[in-house]
Amino acid sequence: MNINWFKYASPASFYPLAGKMIPWFAVPAVILAVIGLIMGLFILPPDFKQGESYRIIFIHVPAAWMSMVIYLAMAFWAIIGMVWNSRLSSMMATALAPTGAIFCFLALWTGALWGKPTWGTYWVWDARLTTQLILLFMYFGYMALHAAIEDPRRAARASGLLAVVGAFNVPIIYFSVQWWNTLHQGASITPTKSEMAASMASVMLIMAIAAWLYSIAVTLKRVRCEILDRERHAAWVAELSTEAK
């Protein structure tokens, strides 16, 4: 089978394809999230040390993972967009940012909620929370730059470059914060000191997959909006709207 992948690099042909793909990601995402949450919140036994409060890590950890992955994905699409001058790639980068920021915020929020019963305070300068906070600032910077530039092409190129520079710095920031944290002997979020039970690990995995699928579905949805917005003068968009009427 010989598929011409480059055909789908054009916004006009990607738009309907993305539309068809969304349910294939969205439906499993919902199913897996429901399964994962039921198992994580109700079926698994409470932790012998932390009691019920440990259950929040089933949201916290996948969200934290996702927020990192999405930043790197943004930089990846930005690089593709720069090298091949492909508009669709830069639209992908733009579409990923809000989802990444939401996961980042979710990780911080759940981290704070977990901190209250565990450390007795909502905020501790723990290495992972601090990295998440800085990452959230980077997402905000990306989105603020994109929003500040009126010309859509300049906005995409400038914020894409920022994402690439940021992605270079993410590992440096991550390790410096880790090091800073061990230096000052701060607290750290770790589920349990003993090795994670297999049942816990599998729930975590289910939730992580759900987060991936959700991110893809939402990003595709957002890319579709972005395509319509940027191509609103193209003939095929006009045809689309007359068909709808």
Next chain:
Amino acid sequence: MLQVSGLFCERGDRQLLNGLSFTLKPGQLLHVRGANGAGKTSLLRIIAGLLLPTAGDVLWQGKPTQQQREDYHGDLLYLGHLDGVKGDLSCIENLRIDNELLGAEISEASMMAALEKLGLSGFEEVFAKQLSQGQHRRVGLCRLLMSQAKLWVLDEPFNALDVKAVGLLAGLIEVHLERGGMALLTTHQDVPLSTERVSEITLGQV
């Protein structure tokens, strides 16, 4: 030789250039015409490499300009709406920096001569911010005398110039063309040049 092929350009919601193509040969001048907002400045900035077209190519000596940026810029002289003259530097200091940026490598005496030719003798050590608008513009125009560029891209070069300076500039362009140079220019005035070398395109017409 400058070749422009299938150039498209969008600014905001408007389609400015729709597959524009032309070729400019040595000794030719292209007068770009069009109403305000027709995309004259955008076209010139695309050719200068300051603006990326939505689609299409600009070829210099048969090669895309983006693949030979520094070589192409060595052959190019661009004067835009902004003079590119630093107010906090004196006229001669401005020229020294232009000399280096253009890679012209001309002597101090030639720079003085350029200033003199443009009627700025006595102003060498004066800060550019203290000059009148026309004089300020002339400091920028000194580049025409300094550079050995083959391609001149001039956006409204006659603006803010008095009659004498307009004549002088027209003369410079003519000499440049006679030497086998090429030029693109936009102007709302009639081009005071002998017509056999001048061709015209008008933007914004369907």
Next chain:
Amino acid sequence: MLAIFHTILARELTLGLRRKADVLMTLFFCVIVASMFPLAVGPEPALLKTMGAGIIWVAALLASLLSLERLFSADYIDGTLEQMIISRHPLALIVFAKVVAHWLTTGLPLVLISPLLALQYGLEVQDGLVLVATLLIGTPILSLLGAVGAALTLGLRGGGVLISLLVLPLFVPVLIFGAAAVDDAAAGLVIEGHFSLLGAMLVSALILTPWAVASALRISIE
């Protein structure tokens, strides 16, 4: 190649000398910010001593941030930036000369004034010297990374605030290692590691950022 670097550097320094107020403003800003903290947290000598290095680093960070907006904007407004972009010389080299000049006129004065601030916070002489050394390696990184932000936000409304949002997160590693070196020196620990890490960051910033700035300027000039 060297001639263009030299010319642009000389140009920037001449302009810096002719606009001394800008240079001095950055310096005073740093001193004032550093002087606000004792007023806010109280004049407890022991407290100030532990916080000193961190505060001076943050003050230097904010001061160099303040000066970043000017890095390209004046050249953007009068069209000289355009001429640099279409110069026959590599833009990255021109940019590098501009950043070096920026550091010489803002970063270096901050380094030179820092012993005075160290004195205000009662740091030991040795620790003060370590502070000066970290600033000497760290502030060029701030100028280089900051130039990327300045180039990306060129000509945008509210550019100054936006630059802060873009580059402050990137400054975090420099801040951490810079301030920690002083703390560890005060605690009698080995600090060679901090300096090698700062040095590595400086080298990679020197190699990579001029290209990023050049691309950013090409995007912003459109």
